[in-house]
Amino acid sequence: xxxxxxxxxxxxxxxxxxxxxxxxxxxxxxxxxxxxxxxxxxxxxxxxxxxxxxxxxxxxxxxxxxxxxxxxxxxxxxxxxxxxxxxxxxxxxxxxxxxxxxxxxxxxxxxxxxxxxxxxxxxxxxxxxxxxxxxxxxxxxxxxxxxxxxxxxxxxxxxxxxxxxxxxxxxxxxxxxxxxxxxxxxxxxxxxxxxxxxxxxxxxxxxxxxxxxxxxxxxxxxxxxxxxxxxxxxxxxxxxxxxxxxxxxxxxxxxxxxxxxxxxxxxxxxxxxxxxxxxxxxxxxxxxxxxxxxxxxxxxxxxxxxxxx
Amino acid sequence: xxxxxxxxxxxxxxxxxxxxxxxxxxxxxxxxxxxxxxxxxxxxxxxxxxxxxxxxxxxxxxxxxxxxxxxxxxxxxxxxxxxxxxxxxxxxxxxxxxxxxxxxxxxxxxxxxxxxxxxxxxxxxxxxxxxxxxxxxxxxxxxxxxxxxxxxxxxxxxxxxxxxxxxxxxxxxxxxxxxxxxxxxxxxxxxxxxxxxxxxxxxxxxxxxxxxxxxxxxxxxxxxxxxxxxxxxxxxxxxxxxxxxxxxxxxxxxxxxxxxxxxxxxxxxxxx
Ligand SMILES: Cc1cc2nc3c(=O)[nH]c(=O)nc-3n(C[C@H](O)[C@H](O)[C@H](O)COP(=O)(O)OP(=O)(O)OC[C@H]3O[C@@H](n4cnc5c(N)ncnc54)[C@H](O)[C@@H]3O)c2cc1C
Ligand SMILES: Nc1ncnc2c1ncn2[C@@H]1O[C@H](COP(=O)(O)O)[C@@H](O)[C@H]1O
Numbered sequence: 019x020x021x022x023x024x025x026x027x028x029x030x031x032x033x034x035x036x037x038x039x040x041x042x043x044x045x046x047x048x049x050x051x052x053x054x055x056x057x058x059x060x061x062x063x064x065x066x067x068x069x070x071x072x073x074x075x076x077x078x079x080x081x082x083x084x085x086x087x088x089x090x091x092x093x094x095x096x097x098x099x100x101x102x103x104x105x106x107x108x109x110x111x112x113x114x115x116x117x118x119x120x121x122x123x124x125x126x127x128x129x130x131x132x133x134x135x136x137x138x139x140x141x142x143x144x145x146x147x148x149x150x151x152x153x154x155x156x157x158x159x160x161x162x163x164x165x166x167x168x169x170x171x172x173x174x175x176x177x178x179x180x181x182x183x184x185x186x187x188x189x190x191x192x193x194x195x196x197x198x199x200x201x202x203x204x205x206x207x208x209x210x211x212x213x214x215x216x217x218x219x220x221x222x223x224x225x226x227x228x229x230x231x232x233x234x235x236x237x238x239x240x241x242x243x244x245x246x247x248x249x250x251x252x253x254x255x256x257x258x259x260x261x262x263x264x265x266x267x268x269x270x271x272x273x274x275x276x277x278x279x280x281x282x283x284x285x286x287x288x289x290x291x292x293x294x295x296x297x298x299x300x301x302x303x304x305x306x307x308x309x310x311x312x313x314x315x316x317x318x319x320x321x322x323x324x325x326x327x
Numbered sequence: 328x329x330x331x332x333x334x335x336x337x338x339x340x341x342x343x344x345x346x347x348x349x350x351x352x353x354x355x356x357x358x359x360x361x362x363x364x365x366x367x368x369x370x371x372x373x374x375x376x377x378x379x380x381x382x383x384x385x386x387x388x389x390x391x392x393x394x395x396x397x398x399x400x401x402x403x404x405x406x407x408x409x410x411x412x413x414x415x416x417x418x419x420x421x422x423x424x425x426x427x428x429x430x431x432x433x434x435x436x437x438x439x440x441x442x443x444x445x446x447x448x449x450x451x452x453x454x455x456x457x458x459x460x461x462x463x464x465x466x467x468x469x470x471x472x473x474x475x476x477x478x479x480x481x482x483x484x485x486x487x488x489x490x491x492x493x494x495x496x497x498x499x500x501x502x503x504x505x506x507x508x509x510x511x512x513x514x515x516x517x518x519x520x521x522x523x524x525x526x527x528x529x530x531x532x533x534x535x536x537x538x539x540x541x542x543x544x545x546x547x548x549x550x551x552x553x554x555x556x557x558x559x560x561x562x563x564x565x566x567x568x569x570x571x572x573x574x575x576x577x578x579x580x581x582x583x584x585x586x587x588x589x590x591x592x593x594x595x596x597x598x599x
Contacts, residue, residue: 087515088478088481088488088490089481089487089488092478092482110509111490111491111506111507111508111509112508112509114474114478114490115478115488115490115491116478117478118443118474118475118476118478118479118482119478119479119481119482119488120482121444121475121479122444122447122478122479122480122482122483123482125444126444126563127442127443127444127563127564128443128444128473128475128479129564130472130473130474130475131472140567144472144572145375145470145471145472145569146360146366146375146469146470146472147469147472148572149365149366149367149571149572150366150367150368150375150569150570150571150572151368151569151570151571151572152566152568152569153566153567153568153569153570154564154565154566154567155564155565155566155567156563156564156565157563157564157565158563191485191487193485193486193487193517193518194487194488194489194515194516194517194518195515195516195517196513196514196515197503197514197515197516198513198514199508199510199511199512199513199514200511200512200513201510201511201512202510202511210509214597214598238598246527249528250527250528255511255512256493256507256511256512256526256528257507257508257509257510257511262469262472263387263466263467263469263526263527265509270597271591271595271597271598281362281363281365282362288572288575291597292591292595292597293575293578294587294591300580305578305580306577307575307578308578309575309576309578309579309595310578310579310580310581310587310590310591310595311578311579311580311581312580312581312583312584312587313580314584319584322584323584323587323588326584326585326588327588327591327598
């Protein structure tokens with residue numbers, strides 16, 4: 019059993035999702051290598067050598083991988099991965115972009131969004147917006163998995179003593195080009211890694227009103243999320259969407275404000291430890307998953323809540 | 328009206344000969360459970376209970392059809408072909424795609440529940456017959472939630488991919504795709520032929536009008552088999568069981584903000 023993990027990073031630092039994937043890998047086997055593909059990312063590789071449980075850090079520090087284009091990274095992963103029994107990446111938009119490509123090039127299937135490891139060839143994953151959990155066994159020689167980070171704790175970040183090995187592949191397929199990126203700037207914790215998340219829905223009425231959530235988020239050190247309706251209506255940007263087709267979160271505390279609780283939204287947050295719902299409609303389905311429900315007008319409840327915490 | 332259409336057509340023809348646009352677009356669509364249905368695992372955990380459940384086009388595929396039809400309406404696409412892999416019943420969803428504006432449909436009929444890799448291989452065979460310039464898929468099917476097929480097809484064809492698209496623009500003989508990524512938005516430029524997978528914000532699909540539903544009945548729908556395409560679609564995965572997710576203990580309704588804060592501090596101990 020030997021496992022290849024593809025690290026998530028931004029050429030400057032390792033993203034926390036990588037740590038959850040390492041934990042998932044440790045449930046499968048002991049021989050774990052970590053691939054860092056990017057450009058000018060040696061510092062990331064150095065940071066990764068101290069991660070718990072990693073044998074080797076493979077560093078592909080090459081122009082072809084600067085922007086993590088799926089065409090180039092997918093091909094690299096397929097070439098690097100062919101001698102491993104398992105290839106793992108986080109189920110981030112990045113992992114979801116290149117990993118199926120690598121799987122297809124290796125002529126193996128992929129198991130997406132693994133939430134639990136049953137054995138080296140058997141895994142659990144949610145289907146139908148998390149309304150069912152499927153236990154699937156892979157017959158493929160190489161198991162290719164994206165890992166749902168909320169299913170696994172982060173591995174330890176110290177104590178490891180991995181060596182760094184350079185990868186010489188630098189293959190630009192030249193069929194795609196990076197043009198630009200508009201990334202949201204925020205001082206708040208990352209949505210998928212935050213201890214507390216407070217999300218607003220259509221009930222917020224507009225983008226300005228999200229400031230009502232900000233005061234509370236500041237006090238609780240929370241990340242701010244949203245429902246699809248809030249994103250579609252242009253209140254907030256797409257990277258804030260929580261749900262089946264947005265981000266999956268499982269914080270200690272999730273506060274849903276002015277969100278009805280559609281299946282697709284619940285899929286993204288119902289594994290949170292404690293759920294609070296604030297909604298003026300007592301029939302709203304969100305109350306069925308809430309530990310604490312407050313039937314109230316959010317425009318009255320939020321300022322009061324901010325004052326009292 | 329007619330006059331401007333003629334001019335537009337002539338203009339497109341010019342652009343076509345300059346090698347710019349006038350593409351053939353292929354749209355793979357999947358028949359899935361309607362998104363409003365809350366499905367359950369069968370009590371013996373052998374699978375998902377789909378008896379008498381309402382079925383529909385996968386919402387992301389509907390967005391894909393809409394985008395292709397808009398390209399055609401803007402004179403940038405010459406033909407829109409919808410293709411589905413599934414049982415005979417998928418003809419229903421293909422007819423819907425035809426009613427939404429697709430020109431013709433292909434059903435690759437099979438009783439096997441084909442996995443994304445198998446679907447990608449079948450689609451590759453269809454692509455090799457039809458030679459589309461652009462293939463628009465949904466980013467994910469809301470039943471298996473796999474989010475794989477477009478990427479796999481792109482790999483098998485060695486085509487570029489623009490996944491999770493919220494905007495596409497034909498430009499300089501290629502296509503620019505704005506993608507919804509975890510951190511915000513990313514734009515990539517792809518050479519053609521290319522693969523695009525749709526995210527929710529790409530467009531808002533129209534409803535099929537009654538006259539268009541009637542017209543769709545007369546549009547061509549070819550039925551072929553996986554054997555015709557000579558593709559092995561044997562499943563690689565074995566679903567051992569399908570179980571319900573862990574249930575949450577039922578919660579309480581609090582009367583006031585004070586009570587809420589008290590519970591969060593002293594009972595749940597999630598704030599200090
Ligand atoms: C393919 C597909 C994928 C999807 N993916 C996602 C996804 O990833 N994430 C997601 O969230 N959704 C997703 N959806 C959409 C989902 O089905 C719902 O439409 C959406 O979650 C509704 O958002 P909402 O709860 O904010 O809006 P609504 O359902 O309109 O609810 C608004 C709520 O606010 C309450 N409210 C209004 N005013 C106030 C007030 N003053 N005070 C207190 N409460 C108030 C109302 O009572 C109501 O319950 C998806 C849908 C499809 C078809
Ligand atoms: N059986 C199928 N027939 C046609 N298209 C499919 C099929 N399965 C998946 N697709 C396409 O691939 C997309 C992603 O599906 P998936 O990878 O299963 O999440 C869908 O939105 C469809 O566009």
